[in-house]
Amino acid sequence: MVTLERRTRRRARRTVGACVLTAGCVLASCVPSAAASSHENVSGLCATTPYPPSQSTPPPVLSGPDVWSFVSEPGLHPMGVKVTTNRPGTARGDIFVAPFSADQMIGQTGALINDNAGDPVWFRPLPSTNLQNADFKVQTYYDTRRHRAQPVLTWWQGTLALPPAYTNLPAGAPEPGGCYYIYDQQYRLLKTVFAHHGYYPDEHEFTLTDRGTALFLASKPVPMDLTRYGGPKDGAILNSEVQEVDLATGRLLYSWNALDHVDPADSEEPASNASSSGGVWDAFHVNSVDEGPDGQLLVSFRNMWAIYDVSRPSGDIRWQLGGKKSDFSFGPNADFYWQHDARFRPGNRISMFDDGCCELPDGAPEQQSHGLILNLDFRNHRATAVKTYYHEPPLYSPTQGNTQALPNGNEFIGWGQSPYYSEYAGAGNTEGNGSRNLLYDAKLPGSNISYRAFRNEWIGTPYYPPSVAVRRSGRGSVVYASWNGSTQTRAWQVLAGPNADSLSVVVKRAERSGFETAVRTGSPGPYFQVRALDAAGKVLRASRIVKLSR
Structure with a gap:
C-alpha cells in the first residue's frame, strides 16, 4: 500500500532509521500503553508506541457530527459513516x-x-494517530496442539510511513516495530x-491457514547502488518477503524473497523517486499473497503492474500476468494498473482491485478504479474480463482497495484511498x-x-462487563447502557435502589438501539445497574453498579 505517495513523494525526507526488527527480539513498543482501552487485555501487546515522527501530526477531531461519542464509554470516539444505499439482498x-x-x-x-x-x-481505539491498524477481518485460527478451530479477529498494528510526519521510507511502507494481532471471540x-x-x-497481508500457520508479507530496505536503474548510488531497495510461520x-x-526472483528494472516506479524517499526505491511494492489449491502462491506487485504465480517448492515464477513481461495478452477492459488484493477464484479465474490510476506513464490511459474478475485462458495465454464493479460517482483511488467474494455470491469492495465501501450483486456492472x-x-x-474493508459474520462475547452511566433528568434519570463488542445483546434491563445492596428492576426490558441505549426511568436511585439481555430475554451479564451524583 502507498498512501498519497504521488502527491507527497517529492517532499524532503530524512534517512532510514537504524531500528531493525529481528527474529525473536523484544521491542520497546511491546510495553502496554497507558492509553489502552479500559477493557483491553494488555498482556503481550506490541506496537503500542508509534515510530518516532519527524514532525508533529494534526490532532484528531474527537467531536462533531462525524464522530461518535458515548456517555457510557467516554474514551471511545470512532468515526461515523454515512450509509447512502442499503437495499435487500446484502450478505449476512x-x-x-x-x-x-x-x-x-x-x-x-x-x-x-x-x-x-x-x-x-x-x-x-489506538492511543495515537501515528499508529494504524490494517487488514482487519475475521479468520479461523487452527490450534494444532488442541486440535480445535475457532473464529478470531486479526489485524496488523504499527506505524505507516505517511508524509509529512514520516519521510524516511516510501509512503505507505511499514516502519519498524509493527506486528500482527489475533483476538478471540471474547x-x-x-x-x-x-x-x-x-x-x-x-x-x-496476514492470512491464517488450516495448518496452524500464518502467511504474510514483510519488508525492509536493502542497501543497493541504484545508479544502473536511474537512482542514487548510496540508495536502497524496499524488498519484500513472503513468510510463513508456525x-x-x-x-x-517458509520464505520467498522478491529480489531473488523479480527484476527491479521492470518496475513502473522510477528509481529517481528514491531521492525523495530517504534514498529508498519502492520498486516492487508487494501488496497481497494468496494460496492456491495446489499450494502455489499468487503474489501481487503493485509497482510492477504484475501478478505472479509462484511454485512454492522451487520458488520459481510459473507465469506472470501484466507488467513488462506478461505471459498473457489482454481482452477489452482486462488490463490493470497499480493493482491490489489479487485472489484465486474457482476455475481459472482471479480477482483483484484495479486502482487504474494515477500518474500513469505516457500512453497509458487512466481508468476508473474498480473491482475486477479475470478469466485466464492458459492455452491461448489471454486474460479476459468476466465481471467488473464500478462506483457511482466514479472513483479514482491512487492506492489501496480490495475485492471480497461473499458467501451469497455478492462482491464487497473496499475503495482504498477513496473513502467508500460497497456491496454489489455478483453480476456487477460496467463503466x-x-x-x-x-x-x-x-x-x-x-x-x-x-x-481494506470486509463484510464478515462475527459473534462477539466480551470477557469484560457492560458499561453504564447515569444522568439526572427532571425528577427521574437517564441510564446509558453499552457493551462494546457484544453481538448478542438485544435489550437492556435497568435496576435501581437506595443503596447498592437493595437494587430492584425498574425497567424490565428496553430494546437495544445502536451502540449505546438511553433508558429513561422515574427512579431516583441513586444506585443503578444494567443487565444485557439476549433475544430470548436471558441475562447475559450485568454491569458494575454506579451512583448518581446529586
Missing part, C-alpha cells in the same frame, strides 16, 4: 474497517466493526506474530453504470480511509 455479517488518515483524522484510529446502519458494534489476545530475517511485519512456536517455515447491482454503499468522513 457486519463490516470491518481500520480507519486512518494521511491528513487530519476524524475520530480515533483503530479497528472498527460497523453494522449495516453504520452504527459501531466494536471499536478498539476480545482477548491469543497471539502476536512477528517477521523474521530482519524484515518488518507489513500491513498488506503459530504455536513462531518458527519460520458508466456504477449504480447497477449496487446493494450497499457507505462513505467515510473527511479524509479518512481504510486500506
Whole structure:
C-alpha cells in the first residue's frame, strides 16, 4: 500500500532509521500503553508506541457530527459513516474497517466493526494517530496442539510511513516495530506474530491457514547502488518477503524473497523517486499473497503492474500476468494498473482491485478504479474480463482497495484511498453504470480511509462487563447502557435502589438501539445497574453498579 505517495513523494525526507526488527527480539513498543482501552487485555501487546515522527501530526477531531461519542464509554470516539444505499439482498455479517488518515483524522484510529446502519458494534481505539491498524477481518485460527478451530479477529498494528510526519521510507511502507494481532471471540489476545530475517511485519497481508500457520508479507530496505536503474548510488531497495510461520512456536517455515526472483528494472516506479524517499526505491511494492489449491502462491506487485504465480517448492515464477513481461495478452477492459488484493477464484479465474490510476506513464490511459474478475485462458495465454464493479460517482483511488467474494455470491469492495465501501450483486456492472447491482454503499468522513474493508459474520462475547452511566433528568434519570463488542445483546434491563445492596428492576426490558441505549426511568436511585439481555430475554451479564451524583 502507498498512501498519497504521488502527491507527497517529492517532499524532503530524512534517512532510514537504524531500528531493525529481528527474529525473536523484544521491542520497546511491546510495553502496554497507558492509553489502552479500559477493557483491553494488555498482556503481550506490541506496537503500542508509534515510530518516532519527524514532525508533529494534526490532532484528531474527537467531536462533531462525524464522530461518535458515548456517555457510557467516554474514551471511545470512532468515526461515523454515512450509509447512502442499503437495499435487500446484502450478505449476512457486519463490516470491518481500520480507519486512518494521511491528513487530519476524524475520530480515533483503530479497528472498527460497523453494522449495516453504520452504527459501531466494536471499536478498539489506538492511543495515537501515528499508529494504524490494517487488514482487519475475521479468520479461523487452527490450534494444532488442541486440535480445535475457532473464529478470531486479526489485524496488523504499527506505524505507516505517511508524509509529512514520516519521510524516511516510501509512503505507505511499514516502519519498524509493527506486528500482527489475533483476538478471540471474547476480545482477548491469543497471539502476536512477528517477521523474521530482519524484515518488518507489513500491513498488506496476514492470512491464517488450516495448518496452524500464518502467511504474510514483510519488508525492509536493502542497501543497493541504484545508479544502473536511474537512482542514487548510496540508495536502497524496499524488498519484500513472503513468510510463513508456525503459530504455536513462531518458527519460520517458509520464505520467498522478491529480489531473488523479480527484476527491479521492470518496475513502473522510477528509481529517481528514491531521492525523495530517504534514498529508498519502492520498486516492487508487494501488496497481497494468496494460496492456491495446489499450494502455489499468487503474489501481487503493485509497482510492477504484475501478478505472479509462484511454485512454492522451487520458488520459481510459473507465469506472470501484466507488467513488462506478461505471459498473457489482454481482452477489452482486462488490463490493470497499480493493482491490489489479487485472489484465486474457482476455475481459472482471479480477482483483484484495479486502482487504474494515477500518474500513469505516457500512453497509458487512466481508468476508473474498480473491482475486477479475470478469466485466464492458459492455452491461448489471454486474460479476459468476466465481471467488473464500478462506483457511482466514479472513483479514482491512487492506492489501496480490495475485492471480497461473499458467501451469497455478492462482491464487497473496499475503495482504498477513496473513502467508500460497497456491496454489489455478483453480476456487477460496467463503466458508466456504477449504480447497477449496487446493494450497499457507505462513505467515510473527511479524509479518512481504510486500506481494506470486509463484510464478515462475527459473534462477539466480551470477557469484560457492560458499561453504564447515569444522568439526572427532571425528577427521574437517564441510564446509558453499552457493551462494546457484544453481538448478542438485544435489550437492556435497568435496576435501581437506595443503596447498592437493595437494587430492584425498574425497567424490565428496553430494546437495544445502536451502540449505546438511553433508558429513561422515574427512579431516583441513586444506585443503578444494567443487565444485557439476549433475544430470548436471558441475562447475559450485568454491569458494575454506579451512583448518581446529586
